Amino acid sequence: MRKELPERYYLDHFHEFLSFFDAQSQALLDQETQRFIDDFRALAMPQQCIVARAANRKYAIINRSHFDYPEIPEPQQQLDTLIAQGWFGPVTGVDLQDFAGTVTKNDLLAYLAEYPITQKYTTLKKTELVNLLFAQIEDYGWPQNLPQTNYLLKTFEPALRYLLFLYFGHSKGRLNQFSMRDLGIMRTRTDATVVQARFSDIEQARLGFEYAVALEKLPYTTQAQRLNAASASIPELYDPVALDYAQRYLHKLGVRLLETDRAAGLSVLAQAPGDESKEKWLRECYKDGDKEAVKTGLEQIIDNPPSDSLLAFAEDFYARKYHKKRTSEVTDMLRNASTTLQLDISQNQSVEQGVVAWYKRHDQLAWRTENRTWRTLFGLTFWPVLFEMDTLVTEFDRRPQALKFNTFYQTFGPQIDAILARFESPQAWILHLTKMASAHYGKVNSVFMWRRNQLDTVQVLLEHAPLESIKDMLLMMCKDFASLKDGFPDIMVYDGETLRFEEIKAPGDVLRRNQLIAIKRLQEAGFTVQITQVEWFHDPMQPYVVVDIETTGGNNGYHRITEVGMVKMVAGEIIDTWQSLFNPRRHIPSNITRLTGISNEMVADAPLFGERAQEIAEFTEDCVFVAHNVNFDYGFIRQEFARLEQSFRRPKLCTVVQMRRACPGLRSYSLAALTDHFGIAMEQHHRALSDARAAAQLLTIIHEKTSSVAVN
Incomplete structure (x- = not known):
C-alpha cells in the first residue's frame, strides 16, 4: 500500500x-x-x-x-x-x-x-x-x-x-x-544512533565546512583565486571530517594548478594531507627530474608506511625507478601466474563461475568469495563495536565513523583484540557469527550485503583455514580498512586437504592495485593465494543443458510458464532429460492452447513452479544454459526464481546466434526451418521436451562446424 x-x-x-x-x-x-x-x-x-x-x-x-x-x-x-x-x-x-x-x-x-x-x-x-x-x-x-x-x-x-x-x-x-x-524509499538506522555532536569542536566543524564549500566552488574559481588559495597556510586538522575534506580539496586544487602554474601546484600537493596527494607529488617531481627528493620520499614511506595502498605504490615505484626493474609488481604477478586453466568459451560471460564449475568437475570444492566472504566475516565479528560502540550520529549514517575515516583499530584496539582472543575454535567463532546474524539480519550497514546462506563460505573458511591466519587478516583489515575493504581473490578452493584463494584472470584482464594489496596481505597472513589465468577453447566435456519452455504469453513480468523440457549434454551425447508441466495459476489463452496443445485442464493438477524449482536449479547447475532465442527461455525461468526470492544465474548460449555464425545465409533460422533444413525429426512441435531435443541436435551441428576453428 x-x-x-x-x-x-x-x-x-x-x-x-x-x-x-x-x-x-x-x-x-x-x-x-x-x-x-x-x-x-x-x-x-x-x-x-x-x-x-x-x-x-x-x-x-x-x-x-x-x-x-x-x-x-x-x-x-x-x-x-x-x-x-x-x-x-x-x-x-x-x-x-x-x-x-x-x-x-x-x-x-x-x-x-x-x-x-x-x-x-x-x-x-x-x-x-x-x-x-x-x-x-x-x-x-x-x-x-x-x-x-x-x-x-x-x-x-x-x-x-x-x-x-x-x-x-x-x-x-x-x-x-x-x-x-x-515513504520507505530510504532505509535508516534508528537503533544505532545516540545524541552526540559529529565534530569535536566548532573550529574543526567550521574548517571542514569551509573546505567542503571550497571543493564545490573550485570549478568556478579564477586562476587568481586558486593561486591565492594555494598561498594560504594549512591549519591544524585533527577532526576526521575536516581532514577528509581538506585532503580532497587540496588535492584537486594542486592538480588543477599543475596545468597553469606547475610550481604552485607542486607546492600544494607537497603540503596536502593524504596518500593521493603524496603519490601525485612524487610522480610529478620524478617527471621534473628531482630524483633525489623522490627517492628520499619513497624511502620514508617504505620505512614508515601510512597505509598499505601508499606502501604498495612506493615499493613498486622505488624498484622500477631506482633498481632499474623493467616491469611492475602487478605485471610480474600476472606473468608468474601459478595456474593456467583451459575453459570452454561459453563461460566468457562469467569466468569465475566457470572456474568454480571446472573444479567441481575435477573433484575439488570451490566457491565464489571475492569481497563478500571477508566483509561478512569482518562485519559480523566486530558488529558490537562497529554498530553499538561506534554509534551513528544520525539515522541517515550508514558507515561507522571509524571505518569511514580509517581509524577503527586506532579507536577500538583493546575491544578488537578482546573479541579476537575469545575465538579459540571454529565452532566458537561460528556461534558468535550466527548470533550476530540472527539478531541483526536485514539492518542497514555499509560493510556487507545481507543475503540467503550468509555464512556458508565463511563457515568453510573457518573450518579449513588456520584460525591465527584468519585473525591476522582481520587485524590487518581493522588497521587499514581503506586499503583492505576490497580487492580480495575471486574464489576459494578446497582440495580435501588444504584451502587456497585464487584470483581469476581471463585474456585481457588486468590486476588492479587493490587486488595486489589484498593478495600480498593474505599471503603475509599465511594463506596460499595464486593467480589463475584462463585460456578459452571448446571443451568437449563442458556440460550443456538445452532448455525449452512453453508459457501463457510473451511477457515474463506478467505471463507464466506452463511447461519446461531440458536435455543435458556432455561431449555431444545426451546424458539426461527432465520435463514437467506447471500450473501457471492463470488462464491459458485459446490461441496458446492451439499452438502448444497445452490446455487449462492439463495443468489444473500440475505442480507450481516453486514446487520443482530446486530440481531445475540442480539439473542446470554448473552447465551452460542453451536455448533457441535463449533470452526468452532464460528470462522466464530467472523471473520465476525471482518470484521465489531466489537467484538464478547461468552462462547462456543461443542456438539462433550460433547457427547464424556456423551456417550463414540460410533462408530462416527459426526452429522449424532449421529442423527441416537439417532433417531433424520433431516428435511434437511446440512441446517443451520435443523442442529441447531438436535444439540439442542443432547444438551438436554447431559444435561440429566450429570445432576446427581456433578460439582467439
Whole structure:
C-alpha cells in the first residue's frame, strides 16, 4: 500500500532537523546559525512553510512563481513579508555554482547573446559558460532577458548549508531524505544512533565546512583565486571530517594548478594531507627530474608506511625507478601466474563461475568469495563495536565513523583484540557469527550485503583455514580498512586437504592495485593465494543443458510458464532429460492452447513452479544454459526464481546466434526451418521436451562446424 505524507510534512521534517541542534551539537553553532534557528521558530506557520519549502530546494535560488502551494495561505504575500524581513534577496548576489545549478545551458546561451562577445562560445562546457556570463555581468550588468523579479536568493543559505553539513557530515545531505525515509524509499538506522555532536569542536566543524564549500566552488574559481588559495597556510586538522575534506580539496586544487602554474601546484600537493596527494607529488617531481627528493620520499614511506595502498605504490615505484626493474609488481604477478586453466568459451560471460564449475568437475570444492566472504566475516565479528560502540550520529549514517575515516583499530584496539582472543575454535567463532546474524539480519550497514546462506563460505573458511591466519587478516583489515575493504581473490578452493584463494584472470584482464594489496596481505597472513589465468577453447566435456519452455504469453513480468523440457549434454551425447508441466495459476489463452496443445485442464493438477524449482536449479547447475532465442527461455525461468526470492544465474548460449555464425545465409533460422533444413525429426512441435531435443541436435551441428576453428 502506497504511503501518504501529511500536508505539511516538509515543515515537520524541518523542525525535526532543527531539534538535532538543541543538544550537544548546539556547541558547534556560531551566532549567525543560532540566530537563523531562533528567527525561524519565531515566524508564523505560513511563513515557516515558505522557508521550509525553500530550504528543500537544492540551490540558493528559488523561482517565486513556483511557490503557490494550496496549504499555504496567500503564499506570494508571505514571500513579500519574508523579503522585507531579509529572508530572501535579489538574485544578483548569487554564487556561480548555485546559478549554474539553477539555469540550463540553453538559458546561458540566451543570456550571453545579449553581450558583445567576439569569441565562439556555443561549444563551451556549462561551467565555462557560467564563468563567461559572470565576467560579462561584471562589465555590463545583468542580462535584460533574465527574469530577475521571479528569481530570489535565499539569504539564509550559508546558515542552512552549515546546519546540513553538521547533521549529515558531508555537503551532499538534503532535507528530502526525511521524506524518502517516511515513504520507505530510504532505509535508516534508528537503533544505532545516540545524541552526540559529529565534530569535536566548532573550529574543526567550521574548517571542514569551509573546505567542503571550497571543493564545490573550485570549478568556478579564477586562476587568481586558486593561486591565492594555494598561498594560504594549512591549519591544524585533527577532526576526521575536516581532514577528509581538506585532503580532497587540496588535492584537486594542486592538480588543477599543475596545468597553469606547475610550481604552485607542486607546492600544494607537497603540503596536502593524504596518500593521493603524496603519490601525485612524487610522480610529478620524478617527471621534473628531482630524483633525489623522490627517492628520499619513497624511502620514508617504505620505512614508515601510512597505509598499505601508499606502501604498495612506493615499493613498486622505488624498484622500477631506482633498481632499474623493467616491469611492475602487478605485471610480474600476472606473468608468474601459478595456474593456467583451459575453459570452454561459453563461460566468457562469467569466468569465475566457470572456474568454480571446472573444479567441481575435477573433484575439488570451490566457491565464489571475492569481497563478500571477508566483509561478512569482518562485519559480523566486530558488529558490537562497529554498530553499538561506534554509534551513528544520525539515522541517515550508514558507515561507522571509524571505518569511514580509517581509524577503527586506532579507536577500538583493546575491544578488537578482546573479541579476537575469545575465538579459540571454529565452532566458537561460528556461534558468535550466527548470533550476530540472527539478531541483526536485514539492518542497514555499509560493510556487507545481507543475503540467503550468509555464512556458508565463511563457515568453510573457518573450518579449513588456520584460525591465527584468519585473525591476522582481520587485524590487518581493522588497521587499514581503506586499503583492505576490497580487492580480495575471486574464489576459494578446497582440495580435501588444504584451502587456497585464487584470483581469476581471463585474456585481457588486468590486476588492479587493490587486488595486489589484498593478495600480498593474505599471503603475509599465511594463506596460499595464486593467480589463475584462463585460456578459452571448446571443451568437449563442458556440460550443456538445452532448455525449452512453453508459457501463457510473451511477457515474463506478467505471463507464466506452463511447461519446461531440458536435455543435458556432455561431449555431444545426451546424458539426461527432465520435463514437467506447471500450473501457471492463470488462464491459458485459446490461441496458446492451439499452438502448444497445452490446455487449462492439463495443468489444473500440475505442480507450481516453486514446487520443482530446486530440481531445475540442480539439473542446470554448473552447465551452460542453451536455448533457441535463449533470452526468452532464460528470462522466464530467472523471473520465476525471482518470484521465489531466489537467484538464478547461468552462462547462456543461443542456438539462433550460433547457427547464424556456423551456417550463414540460410533462408530462416527459426526452429522449424532449421529442423527441416537439417532433417531433424520433431516428435511434437511446440512441446517443451520435443523442442529441447531438436535444439540439442542443432547444438551438436554447431559444435561440429566450429570445432576446427581456433578460439582467439
